[in-house]
Amino acid sequence: MAISYEPLWIFLNKLHISKMDFAKRVDISNATLAKMGKNEPVTLTVIEKICTEFNCNIKDVVTHISEKKPTVPPNLLKPGTIVNSQCPVICGSAIPRINKAYHAASLPRYCVILKETPKELIGNEPKYLIAPILLEFDPECIFDIPFSNAQINEESKNGYIQLSKMGITALKHIDNVIGEIPKTVIDSINSQLLLDLVNITLKYNLASEIPFYNMGFDTSIK
Numbered sequence: 001m002a003i004s005y006e007p008l009w010i011f012l013n014k015l016h017i018s019k020m021d022f023a024k025r026v027d028i029s030n031a032t033l034a035k036m037g038k039n040e041p042v043t044l045t046v047i048e049k050i051c052t053e054f055n056c057n058i059k060d061v062v063t064h065i066s067e068k069k070p071t072v073p074p075n076l077l078k079p080g081t082i083v084n085s086q087c088p089v090i091c092g093s094a095i096p097r098i099n100k101a102y103h104a105a106s107l108p109r110y111c112v113i114l115k116e117t118p119k120e121l122i123g124n125e126p127k128y129l130i131a132p133i134l135l136e137f138d139p140e141c142i143f144d145i146p147f148s149n150a151q152i153n154e155e156s157k158n159g160y161i162q163l164s165k166m167g168i169t170a171l172k173h174i175d176n177v178i179g180e181i182p183k184t185v186i187d188s189i190n191s192q193l194l195l196d197l198v199n200i201t202l203k204y205n206l207a208s209e210i211p212f213y214n215m216g217f218d219t220s221i222k
Helices: 006-014 019-026 030-037 044-054 100-105 183-203 209-214
Strands: 002-004 063-065 083-084 109-116 129-134 144-152 156-161 166-170 174-180
Touching: 006 019, 006 183, 019 030, 019 044, 044 109, 063 109, 083 129, 109 183, 129 144
Parallel strands: none
Antiparallel strands: 002 063, 083 109, 083 174, 109 129, 129 156, 129 166, 144 156, 144 174
């Protein structure tokens, strides 16, 4: 079994605590911090100090994973979570014409999870409906939904969720968790906007209904 400190980095990110400030608070060396960054084992004393300092449980610090499975535990991947992942676009014809080099450089890219596979449809492994996020660029189309104050790599960022480029990815293609978009933004998308976009996509035959059906959408409504 391998270990991952991904729960700790997410926990600290929610508290707006940088890794360096974290190291100072629990009084660990840069070498120990580096080991944790590489998901290498540290002493039980270090884990206990972290739990005591932040009044948290061990599960908030470290998790055990199978070495044959992805390093990101599925319980950390919820709607609103920003991940570094491949994003195969469902609706190819909806992609605007932009520089191919930009696309090549951005795969894998930062994406936000919009929806998880319903439990009854999971099958062999979970899948996720995701959409790329656009940072430091102007929106490209009307389906680029603005967000603000997203926590990305311990920094507050503004940008856009590119719904026209949404795709479905498997757990094995998600490299790591890098932040979170405010729940209010994701809730507003999932309340009706996402369903409307799916219906438009199917109505004009811009994509197959199969991937949407497999994600739990009612594809009979067009």
